[in-house]
Amino acid sequence: MGFHRVVLRGLLLLLLTAACAKPAGLVVLIPHPETGEIGGATVSAGGETVELTEPGHGTRVREGEQPTPPAPIPPAEVGQIFGAALAARAPAPVQFLLYFELGREDLTPESERSIPDIVQEIRRRPILDISIIGHTDTTGDAQFNMPLGMRRAVRVRDLLAAAGVDPALMELASHGEADLLVPTADEVPEPRNRRVELMIR
Amino acid sequence: MDACSWSSQLVGTNLVIALVLAFGGEPLGAQVPVVGQVKNVTGSAVVVRGGEEMPVIPGLDLQESDSLRTGTDGSLGLTLRDGTRVSLGPDTKLHLASYAFTPAENQLALSLRLLRGTLAYVSGRIAKLAPAAVTIETPTSIIGVRGTHLLVSAE
Numbered sequence: 001m002g003f004h005r006v007v008l009r010g011l012l013l014l015l016l017t018a019a020c021a022k023p024a025g026l027v028v029l030i031p032h033p034e035t036g037e038i039g040g041a042t043v044s045a046g047g048e049t050v051e052l053t054e055p056g057h058g059t060r061v062r063e064g065e066q067p068t069p070p071a072p073i074p075p076a077e078v079g080q081i082f083g084a085a086l087a088a089r090a091p092a093p094v095q096f097l098l099y100f101e102l103g104r105e106d107l108t109p110e111s112e113r114s115i116p117d118i119v120q121e122i123r124r125r126p127i128l129d130i131s132i133i134g135h136t137d138t139t140g141d142a143q144f145n146m147p148l149g150m151r152r153a154v155r156v157r158d159l160l161a162a163a164g165v166d167p168a169l170m171e172l173a174s175h176g177e178a179d180l181l182v183p184t185a186d187e188v189p190e191p192r193n194r195r196v197e198l199m200i201r
Numbered sequence: 202m203d204a205c206s207w208s209s210q211l212v213g214t215n216l217v218i219a220l221v222l223a224f225g226g227e228p229l230g231a232q233v234p235v236v237g238q239v240k241n242v243t244g245s246a247v248v249v250r251g252g253e254e255m256p257v258i259p260g261l262d263l264q265e266s267d268s269l270r271t272g273t274d275g276s277l278g279l280t281l282r283d284g285t286r287v288s289l290g291p292d293t294k295l296h297l298a299s300y301a302f303t304p305a306e307n308q309l310a311l312s313l314r315l316l317r318g319t320l321a322y323v324s325g326r327i328a329k330l331a332p333a334a335v336t337i338e339t340p341t342s343i344i345g346v347r348g349t350h351l352l353v354s355a356e
Contacts, residue, residue, distance in 0.1 A: 024341065025353065025356065026354045027352070028353075029350070031350060033323060037349045039328075039346075039347050039349035039351075040347040040348070041345060041346050041347060041351055043343075043345075044342060044343045044344075044345070045343070058352075061339070063340065064341075067342060081319060081352075082290065082319050084276045084291055084319070085276065085290035085293075085352070087276065088241060088243065088277055088288035088289065088290070089321055089323065090241065090280045092286075093286075126259075127238070127239075128238075129238050178305040179304055
């Protein structure tokens with residue numbers, strides 16, 4: 001009686017509140033800001049998965065419900081909801097590959113000539129960090145190549161430091177012969193694998 | 202010495218060499234690895250790390266398990282070590298749930314939890330090398346990201 005009615009009313013109120021506050025979300029796929037590449041994404045909810053493959057298409061998801069079928073989201077709505085997040089996007093990271101002489105930490109003459117371009121890119125960015133990862137080909141054993149990769153990374157850091165780049169911005173590592181750009185058998189001299197990968201973020 | 206203990210000793214030696222190479226001569230700095238860096242901030246934004254709250258400034262190094270929160274006037278942009286870019290709109294809460302970028306050891310993971318607000322994501326090398334390793338969770342859905350540019354909101 002009275003007690004039950006109170007419980008029932010409480011429950012009803014709770015349900016209503018839950019329905020009103022039901023969280024909702026929106027997921028939109030747009031082209032890559034620099035390359036224009038589309039890519040894709042899956043959105044899973046309520047036991048159902050939808051796939052986004054078209055630029056400008058999106059899906060809406062309410063709590064406990066399945067995602068709506070992918071459909072174009074009006075650009076005005078995208079701008080209104082995501083404008084601030086889009087405007088805050090960090091500048092695109094840039095990657096450089098530098099190549100080395102067989103078994104040594106000396107850069108090829110061509111790679112050495114690209115150092116000023118790298119310094120210029122670094123100077124353009126007010127807030128940055130840099131990773132420098134040394135690699136080798138499969139000539140020599142792994143125990144020789146791990147330190148060789150590091151000596152290559154150190155050489156690049158020293159060249160950049162000599163050009164005025166703060167060494168504290170640069171993080172160094174060696175992958176030795178464990179991360180070949182061009183897969184080869186053991187003991188194969190491959191100039192494209194004798195490299196330093198430098199990423200400016 | 203049998204082959205097994207010989208090889209395990211070799212692995213051990215290599216590991217020590219790798220560690221010495223990785224850290225020798227370099228300042229050790231923080232014990233926790235840096236996973237990314239904040240590049241820009243407008244308005245108010247805080248990072249919550251180990252229960253402590255501090256303001257976000259451009260250049261702040263980020264760690265796994267950090268949570269970021271922007272105010273009603275806030276936004277920020279960050280770049281993770283693999284080149285993934287994440288930016289947040291106002292009134293947003295994001296948790297950097299997990300991050301691993303060691304391609305040579307095939308350790309690749311990126312999972313973000315958007316608890317509230319808006320996020321723009323541009324994929325980096327992790328999504329290229331291991332698309333299945335990238336997820337964004339919201340209170341209502343789980344998103345698998347193959348790339349490349351995705352917008353996500355959560356109320």
